Amino acid sequence: MTHRIAPTALYQEVAERLRQRIFAHELPPGTWIDEQKLAEQYGISRTPLREALKVLASEGLVTLKPRRGCYVTEISADDLDDIFPLMALLEGRCAAEAVRRATRADVEALAAIHETLEESAREGRIEAFFEANQLFHRRIQELAGNRWTLSVIQDLRKVLKLSRLHSLSLEGRLQQSLDEHRAILAAIRAGQPAAAETAMHDHLLSGREALAKMQHDTHPKAA
Amino acid sequence: MTHRIAPTALYQEVAERLRQRIFAHELPPGTWIDEQKLAEQYGISRTPLREALKVLASEGLVTLKPRRGCYVTEISADDLDDIFPLMALLEGRCAAEAVRRATRADVEALAAIHETLEESAREGRIEAFFEANQLFHRRIQELAGNRWTLSVIQDLRKVLKLSRLHSLSLEGRLQQSLDEHRAILAAIRAGQPAAAETAMHDHLLSGREALAKMQHDTHPKAA
DNA sequence: GTTTATAATACTGCATCCATAATTATGCAA
DNA sequence: TTGCATAATTATGGATGCAGTATTATAAAC
Numbered sequence A, B: 001m002t003h004r005i006a007p008t009a010l011y012q013e014v015a016e017r018l019r020q021r022i023f024a025h026e027l028p029p030g031t032w033i034d035e036q037k038l039a040e041q042y043g044i045s046r047t048p049l050r051e052a053l054k055v056l057a058s059e060g061l062v063t064l065k066p067r068r069g070c071y072v073t074e075i076s077a078d079d080l081d082d083i084f085p086l087m088a089l090l091e092g093r094c095a096a097e098a099v100r101r102a103t104r105a106d107v108e109a110l111a112a113i114h115e116t117l118e119e120s121a122r123e124g125r126i127e128a129f130f131e132a133n134q135l136f137h138r139r140i141q142e143l144a145g146n147r148w149t150l151s152v153i154q155d156l157r158k159v160l161k162l163s164r165l166h167s168l169s170l171e172g173r174l175q176q177s178l179d180e181h182r183a184i185l186a187a188i189r190a191g192q193p194a195a196a197e198t199a200m201h202d203h204l205l206s207g208r209e210a211l212a213k214m215q216h217d218t219h220p221k222a223a
Numbered sequence C: 001g002t003t004t005a006t007a008a009t010a011c012t013g014c015a016t017c018c019a020t021a022a023t024t025a026t027g028c029a030a
Numbered sequence D: 001t002t003g004c005a006t007a008a009t010t011a012t013g014g015a016t017g018c019a020g021t022a023t024t025a026t027a028a029a030c
Helices: A010-023 A035-042 A046-059 A077-101 A104-122 A126-144 A147-160 A164-172 A174-189 A193-218 B010-023 B035-042 B046-059 B077-101 B104-122 B126-144 B147-160 B164-172 B174-189 B193-218
Strands: A062-065 A069-072 B062-065 B069-072
Touching: A010 A046, A035 A046, A046 A062, A046 A147, A046 B046, A077 A126, A077 A147, A077 A174, A077 A193, A077 B077, A077 B147, A104 A126, A104 A174, A126 A147, A126 A164, A126 A174, A147 B077, A147 B147, A164 A174, A164 A193, A174 A193, B010 B046, B035 B046, B046 B062, B046 B147, B077 B126, B077 B147, B077 B174, B077 B193, B104 B126, B104 B174, B126 B147, B126 B164, B126 B174, B164 B174, B164 B193, B174 B193
Parallel strands: none
Antiparallel strands: A062 A069, B062 B069
């Protein structure tokens, strides 16, 4: 059997590898993408690399300046002010819809994810915490059952990951985030769509506030 | 001055031309994109064409099947069931926010757009009606002042344009659509965010209903 | 020493070419 | 005639090469 299960094209693999490097801030915002060097690094030609960059540009992770090269996108404070309320709206709606559609078993599965979140927090395993956090949010979006909403939220989340402060701020308010998650889960367990929606909504906005605080601390207006 | 104002790359122009052909249903959903033929048609090589296809794929207008070519995306009834409520949520929120932020002059400018909509309807100028309709919605989104929300909505609108039924249904319920627009404008004029939100929300869902009806008429379950 | 003009360098964008995999056509056997 | 195996064709994906433009370096003038 020479059939490949997943016949992914080279440009897709390259796009994924670049995504990881961007998320890991190995390629921080503003960085110029040297096509020749990267192609050489990966042992490929510039053609698939350029195609990968087109994909990343559509995702908003890089910005293509015609005839002037490709740069990792820099998102501004204004962008964050736009994105967080949007995420709050969308994820909030997902939470409400999830309550309406989730079965008893679904809720228990979600509770299990939340439990690993609690564990990770107790044991101080940041990486595991991030992962469980992502999974918790994603699972709720899946329960809501709207694939397009899910897709939009995931795309926005990618853009947020551009900001290093984003993960740092989450790290700094681990306990608060945990409390907010508890409130969301409680509302879902109680079968209260409206409560779940506001809890999720506030959770996201609270994330924005923490980030604003960090920005203020990092770049204080009055030194 | 040899400076070009808009140094757009070839692949961008090609992407735009393909977009128009897809929206015009000259390339209907499901159509196979023959790279060689198209490249020849446009008098270019396959390289920029393939880069354009990557962009369109990220927008959801075409679907790339590795090693099996590129096809114009076919959206299902399920997709529409997902997209319309999402649009209703987003555009509804925009309407509410627009009310809060719009100046007196902004509202009058919006009213002017609505007036061309009325005129176009009276004179039966379908094309002009479509354009004014788009402009009306877009203007509200711009007034809301969230560029990321605007971007998401515009992207979703592109996908909707894949469906031929979408424009047909709008054509069929021109008067109703006009009434709904009047309600939206009235709420904005009155400075009532909540009313504007529900009016816009219902307007979108009403669009979905009309479309469902058309689908039913076109593909009746019991012939 | 600073500024401007010019030359050299380097990179982007596109075209062409080639290898591999998928599809279609052909022939053979049942 | 139908089904399967094999060969021919065709299209996709990637590599390489080249022209044009932006950037940088260098030199000259003020």
